[in-house]
Amino acid sequence: MKQTTIITFSILLGLSLLLNIVSLVSVSNMYDKLMLVKPVISNAQKVPKIIKQYNQMMGQFHYLCGIEAKKSGDTEIAMKNFNEALHYNADVYLVNFQIGMMHFENNEFEKALGFATKEKANNPTHARNLCLIGSIHSEWKNWEDAIKSYDEALLYDPLNYFATQNAAEIYRIMGLPNQAKELLDTYLTKQPDSLFEFKRQMALISLGRSREVEAFLSNKTGVASVEQDILQCAVQYKNGDIERAQDSCKKALEKDEGITKQYMQDPLFKGFGL
Numbered sequence: 001m002k003q004t005t006i007i008t009f010s011i012l013l014g015l016s017l018l019l020n021i022v023s024l025v026s027v028s029n030m031y032d033k034l035m036l037v038k039p040v041i042s043n044a045q046k047v048p049k050i051i052k053q054y055n056q057m058m059g060q061f062h063y064l065c066g067i068e069a070k071k072s073g074d075t076e077i078a079m080k081n082f083n084e085a086l087h088y089n090a091d092v093y094l095v096n097f098q099i100g101m102m103h104f105e106n107n108e109f110e111k112a113l114g115f116a117t118k119e120k121a122n123n124p125t126h127a128r129n130l131c132l133i134g135s136i137h138s139e140w141k142n143w144e145d146a147i148k149s150y151d152e153a154l155l156y157d158p159l160n161y162f163a164t165q166n167a168a169e170i171y172r173i174m175g176l177p178n179q180a181k182e183l184l185d186t187y188l189t190k191q192p193d194s195l196f197e198f199k200r201q202m203a204l205i206s207l208g209r210s211r212e213v214e215a216f217l218s219n220k221t222g223v224a225s226v227e228q229d230i231l232q233c234a235v236q237y238k239n240g241d242i243e244r245a246q247d248s249c250k251k252a253l254e255k256d257e258g259i260t261k262q263y264m265q266d267p268l269f270k271g272f273g274l
Helices: 002-022 030-046 048-071 075-088 095-105 109-122 127-139 143-156 161-173 177-190 194-206 210-218 226-238 242-255 257-263
Strands: none
Touching (some): 075 095, 095 109, 109 127, 127 143, 127 161, 143 161, 161 177, 177 194, 194 226, 226 257, 242 257
């Protein structure tokens, strides 16, 4: 009994000291640093009394290894370590989210949803995981399910940029510009943002409130941005002034062709043509 206690204490003390020493070791890659700790953690398996702590320790260890491998771009090693983390401890914080993200990035949406759903069961308030679920449904064009997930994310993280942007865009796709405007208004009162302001102005045009957008543009000074040119184009096109709309579109294209073509996919420009 006494011997077991001494061994347990020695292992935990050794681990604590080694973790501190590792932070000072001259090893550039954090993954390599973590590998230095593994032999000490593994020794804990020899003590039956701390098997639960051992499993938790190994689960967290492999999770950290997975994160560092992912940062280094080694996705194969990252996935291997995330799965090892689950093997030792199915409740490791955010490991299911990380695996889900990796499957999503590989366009494996069914697998991604499976892991994201598991993460939601363990951590229902984690906004990034809820956004992941929303993104999966967006890929499948399940707009209502996507909105539901983004709304949940905003419930727990009201200033989540990704959730706000995507939810507003989906509302516009669904032909609900008023909901998009309300969502963006709520965000902008707390966190001013030029891109969201642009989307809000686009929503106003969709609602037939072009005069408000014209007033907004008239207060702008200096060289017009791509977004301002696009707003001008949208207002002019909506008012039937095709020639001036084409002129504004040309200015936007000269500034940034890629972004302009992306913006011109908006339903407001249906029939316009580039």
